[in-house]
Amino acid sequence: AQSVTQLGSHVSVSEGALVLLRCNYSSSVPPYLFWYVQYPNQGLQLLLKYTTGATLVKGINGFEAEFKKSETSFHLTKPSAHMSDAAEYFCAVSTGFQKLVFGTGTRLLVSP
Amino acid sequence: SQTIHQWPATLVQPVGSPLSLECTVEGTSNPNLYWYRQAAGRGLQLLFYSVGIGQISSEVPQNLSASRPQDRQFILSSKKLLLSDSGFYLCAWTPRGTEAFFGQGTRLTVV
Numbered sequence: 001a002q003s004v005t006q007l008g009s010h011v012s013v014s015e016g017a018l019v020l021l022r023c024n025y026s027s028s029v030p031p032y033l034f035w036y037v038q039y040p041n042q043g044l045q046l047l048l049k050y051t052t053g054a055t056l057v058k059g060i061n062g063f064e065a066e067f068k069k070s071e072t073s074f075h076l077t078k079p080s081a082h083m084s085d086a087a088e089y090f091c092a093v094s095t096g097f098q099k100l101v102f103g104t105g106t107r108l109l110v111s112p
Numbered sequence: 113s114q115t116i117h118q119w120p121a122t123l124v125q126p127v128g129s130p131l132s133l134e135c136t137v138e139g140t141s142n143p144n145l146y147w148y149r150q151a152a153g154r155g156l157q158l159l160f161y162s163v164g165i166g167q168i169s170s171e172v173p174q175n176l177s178a179s180r181p182q183d184r185q186f187i188l189s190s191k192k193l194l195l196s197d198s199g200f201y202l203c204a205w206t207p208r209g210t211e212a213f214f215g216q217g218t219r220l221t222v223v
Contacts, residue, residue: 043214
């Protein structure tokens with residue numbers, strides 16, 4: 001069965017600093033992997049996805065993630081944090097019928 | 113373009129009362145539809161999914177049920193709400209592809 005582990009329920013960075021949100025997955029089949037962002041009391045917005053092909057995936061708002069099969073990881077990064085990046089971030093793996101298994105989320109806090 | 117509508121945005125219901133949350137998708141046909149729940153401090157859990165009219169699969173045993181009376185309509189229901197049903201409910205759809213698109217969610221508080 002597929003599963004997702006997100007290390008760190010909260011990550012704090014200063015504005016302009018590197019953002020690194022960690023995600024490790026477990027999957028018995030080649031995974032489809034996703035990062036979603038959630039702002040308070042809103043739905044989830046897709047940041048980026050990995051299906052096949054290039055392992056470095058670029059998404060919206062300057063985020064990118066690298067699929068590393070040997071490490072079963074799909075960490076999310078952004079070179080320079082903005083105040084508007086403060087939100088909750090979810091990593092997910094897709095199972096059959098495009099069902100998603102989510103991690104427990106990481107809340108990103110950005111300080112001036 | 114495709115859009116997903118979910119309502120109501122917030123709901124406060126007493127224990128033992130019924131529930132009906134509705135989700136509709138526009139601009140597509142024959143989507144896969146999903147209901148997820150996000151409990152306080154926890155990730156999202158898949159409750160139900162549907163690959164077609166009248167076809168509902170339940171992922172976890174619970175006090176809730178789902179129905180799909182029309183191709184682009186997905187309804188989450190309960191006959192009698194429990195306190196543990198409180199949470200943030202999200203409807204989602206996928207084209208016959210990969211990523212899911214989410215509605216804006218319903219915040220349900222059972223009192």
